Amino acid sequence: MKKFQLFLVVESLFLTMAFLTILASDFAAAVCILVMVLLVLRFYNMGSRSNFLLTAGLLLLFLIFMLNPYVIAAILFAVAYILINHFSQVKQNNRRALIQFEKDELDVRPKRNKWIGSKQHLISDDYCFDDINIIRVTGSDTIDLSQVIVKGKDNVIVIRKVYGPTQILVPLDVTVKLDVSAVYGNVTYFDFPAYDLRNESIKLSQPADQDLLKSVKLIVSVIAGSVEVKRL
Secondary structure (H helix, E strand, O other): HHHHHHHHHHHHHHHHHHHHHHHHHHHHHHHHHHHHHHHHHHHHHOOHHHHHHHHEOOOOOHHHHHHOOHHHHHHHHHHHHHHHHHHHHHHHHHHHHHHHHHOOOOOOOOOOOOOOOOEEEEEOOOOEOOOEEEEEEEOEEEHHHHOOEEEEEEOOEEEEEEEEEEEEEEEOOOOEEEEEEEEEOOOOOOOOEEEEEEEEEEEEEEOOOOOOOOEEEEEEEEEEEEEEEEEE
16 A cells, blocks of 8 residues: 555656656646646546546546646556556565465476577486476577486477577487478478478478487477587
8 A cells, every 4th residue: 555655756756857848848738737737636536437437538648748847757656656566566475375375285387488588498416307388588408408318209399589599409219290380491301301491380200210208399489590409
């Protein structure tokens, strides 16, 4: 509640300064704003929701057209307040959910996505392979399957990014089913010739490797970037 009170105080200061500067430069515009504010208050007290929203929207639009720095500051502050308040509420809800998960003995492992920068996945051999789901804006991703214990054929790696190369290093006893979709990119699948993608997708697998007991399905969606699968 204190946050909201502080928000109202700051917004009131910005709008008051905006009104005073408009009054000093353009008396007619100040009178127009004052009349619209009174109309907003009247419709609010009368409970006429449609007229209230219409008048409030016209008032905000008029203030934006005035290009007053205090009005712009008030709008930016309001947007920042909404975003910060929203993210704080999301974090609080997530904390409550995690506590409930722990009470119910549910296995949960939240992990933040790294949107930008290079990243190497599966760099420890202390645990078995776990499915990977990555969302990235840009960056280089290297997935080394030699550092984990791969079991079975239901292993999935999903990577969605805007731009950047992706490389997967595969042991000899693991087969890879590759599914790549790109607007502008190229695919290198083991020792086979590279294939250029231009707003298309491609699926690659080796029928001769279907008898292997270990398999990984790699799904990559990228706007622009290269995908390379190579043996160690």
